[in-house]
Amino acid sequence: MKPILEIKKLCKNFGGLEALRDITFEINKSEILGLIGPNSAGKTTLFNCVAGIEKPTDGEIIFSNSARSISIGGKKPEAVTALGIARTFQNIRLFDNLTVIDNVKIGRHCRTKSTFFGAVVRNRYQRAEEKAIIESANHFLDFVGLKGRGQEIASSMPYGDQRRLEVARALATEPHLLMLDEPAAGMNPQESRDLMDLIRHIRDKGITILLIEHDMKVVMGVCERVVVINHGEWLAEGEPQDVQNDPKVIEAYLGTGAADAA
Amino acid sequence: MGKVVLQSAYNRSKVALQKTSRGAKIRIGLLILALILPFLPFSTDYILHIAILVLLYMILALGLNIVPGFNGLLDLGYVGFYGIGAYTSGLLTYHFGLSFWVIIPLAFINGAIWGILLGAPTLRLTGDYFAIVTFGFSELVVLFLTNEIWLTRGPLGLPGIDVVSIDLTLFGGPKWEFIGELPYYYLAIVMVLVTVFVMYRIQDSRLGRAWFAIRDDEVAAVSCGINLLVYKVIAFAISAAFGAVGGSFFARWVTFLSPDMFKFWESFLILCMIVLGGMGNIWGVMIGAVVLVSLSEVLREILPLLGMPVNVRFLAFGLIMVLMMRYRPAGMMPIAAVAAQMRAGRVKRKKVKPAVGIKK
Amino acid sequence: MFLQQLVNGLTIGGIYAMIAVGYTMIYGVIQLINFAHGEIYMLGAFFAITFISFLGLPFYIAFLVAMACCAVCGVLLDIVAYRPLRQSPRLAALITAIGMSIFLQNLAMIIWGSRPKPFPHGALPAYFEKTAVTFGGVNLSWFHLFIFTITIVMMVGLNLILKKTRWGKAMRAVAQNKTMAALTGINVNRVISYTFALAGALGGAAGIMVGAFYNAIYPTMGYVAGVKAFAAAVLGGIGSVPGAMLGGVVLGVAEALGAGYLSSLYRDGISYAVMIIVIILIPAGLFGKVLKETKKSM
Numbered sequence: 001m002k003p004i005l006e007i008k009k010l011c012k013n014f015g016g017l018e019a020l021r022d023i024t025f026e027i028n029k030s031e032i033l034g035l036i037g038p039n040s041a042g043k044t045t046l047f048n049c050v051a052g053i054e055k056p057t058d059g060e061i062i063f064s065n066s067a068r069s070i071s072i073g074g075k076k077p078e079a080v081t082a083l084g085i086a087r088t089f090q091n092i093r094l095f096d097n098l099t100v101i102d103n104v105k106i107g108r109h110c111r112t113k114s115t116f117f118g119a120v121v122r123n124r125y126q127r128a129e130e131k132a133i134i135e136s137a138n139h140f141l142d143f144v145g146l147k148g149r150g151q152e153i154a155s156s157m158p159y160g161d162q163r164r165l166e167v168a169r170a171l172a173t174e175p176h177l178l179m180l181d182e183p184a185a186g187m188n189p190q191e192s193r194d195l196m197d198l199i200r201h202i203r204d205k206g207i208t209i210l211l212i213e214h215d216m217k218v219v220m221g222v223c224e225r226v227v228v229i230n231h232g233e234w235l236a237e238g239e240p241q242d243v244q245n246d247p248k249v250i251e252a253y254l255g256t257g258a259a260d261a262a
Numbered sequence: 263m264g265k266v267v268l269q270s271a272y273n274r275s276k277v278a279l280q281k282t283s284r285g286a287k288i289r290i291g292l293l294i295l296a297l298i299l300p301f302l303p304f305s306t307d308y309i310l311h312i313a314i315l316v317l318l319y320m321i322l323a324l325g326l327n328i329v330p331g332f333n334g335l336l337d338l339g340y341v342g343f344y345g346i347g348a349y350t351s352g353l354l355t356y357h358f359g360l361s362f363w364v365i366i367p368l369a370f371i372n373g374a375i376w377g378i379l380l381g382a383p384t385l386r387l388t389g390d391y392f393a394i395v396t397f398g399f400s401e402l403v404v405l406f407l408t409n410e411i412w413l414t415r416g417p418l419g420l421p422g423i424d425v426v427s428i429d430l431t432l433f434g435g436p437k438w439e440f441i442g443e444l445p446y447y448y449l450a451i452v453m454v455l456v457t458v459f460v461m462y463r464i465q466d467s468r469l470g471r472a473w474f475a476i477r478d479d480e481v482a483a484v485s486c487g488i489n490l491l492v493y494k495v496i497a498f499a500i501s502a503a504f505g506a507v508g509g510s511f512f513a514r515w516v517t518f519l520s521p522d523m524f525k526f527w528e529s530f531l532i533l534c535m536i537v538l539g540g541m542g543n544i545w546g547v548m549i550g551a552v553v554l555v556s557l558s559e560v561l562r563e564i565l566p567l568l569g570m571p572v573n574v575r576f577l578a579f580g581l582i583m584v585l586m587m588r589y590r591p592a593g594m595m596p597i598a599a600v601a602a603q604m605r606a607g608r609v610k611r612k613k614v615k616p617a618v619g620i621k622k
Numbered sequence: 623m624f625l626q627q628l629v630n631g632l633t634i635g636g637i638y639a640m641i642a643v644g645y646t647m648i649y650g651v652i653q654l655i656n657f658a659h660g661e662i663y664m665l666g667a668f669f670a671i672t673f674i675s676f677l678g679l680p681f682y683i684a685f686l687v688a689m690a691c692c693a694v695c696g697v698l699l700d701i702v703a704y705r706p707l708r709q710s711p712r713l714a715a716l717i718t719a720i721g722m723s724i725f726l727q728n729l730a731m732i733i734w735g736s737r738p739k740p741f742p743h744g745a746l747p748a749y750f751e752k753t754a755v756t757f758g759g760v761n762l763s764w765f766h767l768f769i770f771t772i773t774i775v776m777m778v779g780l781n782l783i784l785k786k787t788r789w790g791k792a793m794r795a796v797a798q799n800k801t802m803a804a805l806t807g808i809n810v811n812r813v814i815s816y817t818f819a820l821a822g823a824l825g826g827a828a829g830i831m832v833g834a835f836y837n838a839i840y841p842t843m844g845y846v847a848g849v850k851a852f853a854a855a856v857l858g859g860i861g862s863v864p865g866a867m868l869g870g871v872v873l874g875v876a877e878a879l880g881a882g883y884l885s886s887l888y889r890d891g892i893s894y895a896v897m898i899i900v901i902i903l904i905p906a907g908l909f910g911k912v913l914k915e916t917k918k919s920m
Contacts (some may be wrong), residue, residue: 051485081487093485095478098471098599105468106475112468116500119467120460150390173487190331252560296770336716383902389712390655393903398894401849407893409887526845530724536716571736577728583721587714588706 001081004029004177004208010059012045019045020232032199032209034223038253042232043067043212044090047181051087052077062197081109086175088166090182094154101150104137107172126202137172144168144198160191177208184215196222296451300444310443312559313514317450318508322430324457324544325504331542332470333478333497335389338529339396340505343373344405345524347506349407349414352423352513362426363511373506377499385494393406394478407521419520426514446515457504461544473497512586527576534579537586540593542600549595625760627882628875633766635874636773640828642858642866643780644821650797650861651817657719659825660848661726663840666826667833671726673909674745679697681745684902685830689823696822697815705811730841738838742893746834775825777867784863789816795829846890859907868908
């Protein structure tokens, strides 16, 4: 089966700084892939390149949804979302001042159509669509465990719930691939465990997951395969336990010589 | 028999009245008050004139509100669309005798087209640049109206625009011309009601939510699949369309146009209504229109008595803007979303910032 | 004809440059389009004639005192209106700036009346009118020369201040990164005040010179000049001081030539059109960087 996302020789420079250099790896359909690496290894830049927020300097990103394969490098973020890639942000970016349900409803944007005319006239099509938006928004809130909290203001929710809401909003775009940028950051152990359950649960729905995470417990607990990058370069790839014991990886995290000591 | 029907209708309306919320009751009360205003003992032609002015500014302010209120972008050139609408309507009437009822939809489309023409290349810029471009645009409109004398008669103004009329002669009916303030008053009320209706519907729709998303966080909006440029242009076009419709009404109401009616002052005044009432709040914006038009008229009476030029009233408006931004940045009737946003940054969000990677 | 227009364009352009520099410097340190800057320029002219007619100061002294007053006005403007909004969203600060602009304009109308005021008779040095140089059929009055000289001296002075003095360095540091500047011990608010003072003094001087050049001073003069200077700043690339200088001169010349050869009716329109076209086509201007969207806070 064709991998859902192929990253081929991806490069990204910011002026003179090489944030990513010749990164190549693949994500298989319906797997949970962890992307790890020390601070400033280029993980978020890679995310941004896939999501269309950054334009890759060189290389290819090929996304295959159920229908076809498309090169998405340099495509606009809204187009990438429409193709079926959703993401969350390292520093949560909700629509802070809107209600929880509106946040998720906005996530439905790219799967719905009506605009000015529909809004004003409210014909049968628009009413049906609006009803469907509300239903699916509630469905996704239930799914992440925020049932009945639709009327709260997003920014007033506790941190962990904001993370969940962000996931719900991303799911509302009906992605084939969901990219989570450090979802467990700032969470207590209980919240992390709940998050891991949620991630598995999402995968069981057939959604592929790419996960950046610092919390090794989460990575080891949930990922089936791990890609390590360091200083913007591919470093290692494999099953979590193997990668964890890879001297190169230990060195990257702990510094030169650490592997021998370990 | 008839009595019974009447009785049951009465009961039903009573039940309906009990069901309606306090806010709805206030609204219905205000509407009734507005409808009977011309028949109240104190109402004169002058009062009606001011009332029409208030209603006109309600339409304009509601239209402008879409851009700063719903999208969080500053539009300083709104009066340009108002002027385009007024002059287009005036000229079409003057030269071709087009009916008001035909002109209104044309004005809407015309305004929207100008909004798209100006918005499409400029809305990809940052907010500051956009503000200044809209300002330059409205100044260019005034220059054009002043200088293209062959078309607009320039500073002399465009007189003799037909009044609004309902012409049923085609169907063998009568022709009724709108003379005096009264018919315009009711026409304006209808137009305001339509505008409010449209705004409420937009507010609670996919389109409105996309705008609120843009207002709140552009990056997050994009990641939900919202095309920023497209939705900002839609907002700007609809806003411009309402400006042009307001201008058309204005042209047919005062039956005289001159370029200096469309100077920057007007944009400023309308912006001030929104700021005072509460950006993004439909009711607040309307109340802002009531307050500022009234204040403006009162000052217009008082200032000459103090030996000051009438324009000095803008001193008060400038001050209102500054003080509002300082103490009530979301307006007198803030909506929660805008209020929180205008506070944003003052109260830092207490989010844990995890380890930093290379960020954009 | 051409040369005469060119000379007029250069004269006015130099003055635009002086105002434009103010916009650019203030934008540099607080990322705000200070709409009220045009009003500082207007106040400069009014201060000058007030000092001349009520205190009987000679022109040159009045010039300097008015500049100082404008510097103070600039600082007060910042402290009263903008400083409380440093952490607010851009929209709030921008609206405040417009509000202050309108407020000051009308305040001037109340104090000085709305009709154009000339300088008191005999207040301007008599030799201003006399021809200093004639070349190619163009008469350059001493006043032209005075404006040229002042403009050049001030621009050079400004560059020296920015490049050589501690203030100037601090100012550039704040423009680069406020947080880092604060960490290195720079008092950011004081630097911002200096910037407003400098911008105000330059703007005031420009106002006095324009007022004297046309011998007409009126409360709305800052409105048009302000927009044109802003256009100049945009043309040069907002945030760039040399850009603003060049932008002012280019715009002044374009306007004079455009008015002479195309249509004098659209004289003001030329600036607006240049501004809109530049913003759409090359938003970075001639020397600047593209603005980064920082909608959440300023």
